[in-house]
């Protein structure tokens with residue numbers, strides 16, 4: 449007689465409750481399917497997570513993802529479908545800090561690659577010698593290019609200053625990785641196709657920018673990006689309520705999946721406690737599932753380079769001097785900023801959140817009065833020493849970067865670690881991924897979603913997850 453626990457059978461099981469898994473699950477639920485999401489962590493959403501300062505409980509703060517790229521309309525559409533209101537960032541510029549210089553980041557670029565190498569804001573960032581080298585991009589033969597990584601591409605066409613002072617900052621800020629580890633197609637979709645047409649990198653960036661919507665390249669959500677996760681979880685749990693089983697939640701946290709097997713046409717998914725869910729459809733929404741699927745698919749699982757040890761510190765500051773947003777919406781900091789001035793800056797980026805998001809400024813003003821600000825500093829680049837930031841370090845960094853002494857002005861703080869959450873999309877990883885996803889495509893009832901296949905960021909993950917769930 450079998451002693452195996454009874455399995456629960458549903459229409460689809462999703463492993464991983466990050467934005468990719470939740471989006472796919474909701475797409476299936478909208479088609480009338482009974483969907484269960486199994487999430488290892490105690491909280492769903494991965495880095496799409498909210499928090500609040502203990503002294504400001506009614507003001508939601510994003511402690512991971514805080515915006516989405518507007519390329520494509522999928523995230524905005526998802527938010528609208530969920531009844532959420534989009535939020536535009538303030539028009540103020542972002543700044544860069546590199547080689548001991550503070551400068552507004554050039555406006556018309558892509559990942560820091562300028563579309564007009566001689567524009568005044570580019571010149572301020574890279575100086576005349578940098579402009580002269582970058583402008584060669586317009587006259588060099590198109591065949592003189594190295595596409596083996598983002599760093600190689602930019603260096604080969606526009607030289608070191610654009611690479612080191614602009615692209616390195618953005619790549620580290622967005623991907624927590626060095627430019628030479630990043631696959632061009634993964635981090636800048638469409639750029640190589642545009643290059644094949646235009647024969648110049650800066651012209652390619654210009655053509656991609658012309659095709660993008662006008663205005664800012666990112667957007668947020670009134671109430672924080674994490675409202676998307678809260679709404680998805682709410683809808684999935686509500687749809688599970690309709691199954692008539694009061695115990696059936698759509699999104700189940702604390703359920704680490706440890707084994708996957710095929711049982712006829714069904715997938716049999718077992719978690720660490722031995723609980724089993726079976727379904728004819730399986731969506732793998734985390735790279736941790738790849739080794740469990742590999743023996744079934746008969747292929748090697750793609751192995752990613754581990755992501756950087758990332759920490760995020762949010763400070764609630766009494767600082768009316770920041771009302772003027774002295775560094776615009778925030779700042780990206782080059783790896784060469786160590787040793788500048790009396791204090792070595794360890795942060796790789798900071799966002800002046802109350803300057804960037806008018807909805808947040810308004811809520812902070814209502815809850816805490818005027819002159820109170822929120823800044824978020826992030827730490828951790830791939831290959832750097834692990835930084836364990838505390839309030840004192842973050843306050844010193846913020847003081848240097850904002851040019852305002854913030855000592856004794858911190859009302860409250862939040863520290864959140866996201867170690868390993870951003871594995872860099874290296875060319876080797878992307879190549880290994882292709883064999884794996886080909887095998888997935890040939891396997892009935894199996895889909896893979898999430899940043900590990902679609903590329904980093906909500907703008908890549910959401911449309912991919914919706915399409916994958918719709919076709920499984």
Ligand SMILES: Cc1cc2nc3c(=O)[nH]c(=O)nc-3n(C[C@H](O)[C@H](O)[C@H](O)COP(=O)(O)OP(=O)(O)OC[C@H]3O[C@@H](n4cnc5c(N)ncnc54)[C@H](O)[C@@H]3O)c2cc1C
Nearest residue numbers: 464466467468488494495513514515705734898899905906
């Ligand atoms: C600090 C930070 C800031 C960021 N800011 C932005 C931003 O502003 N804009 C933007 O677009 N992107 C941003 N990103 C990138 C973005 O967060 C990711 O690309 C995206 O959240 C990845 O979503 P995902 O669903 O693919 O993966 P994840 O969110 O990692 O979801 C995978 C889930 O699977 C779960 N899991 C793992 N193993 C198992 C298992 N065995 N069983 C069950 N569950 C399992 C994990 O716990 C996790 O919840 C940021 C990332 C970080 C770290």
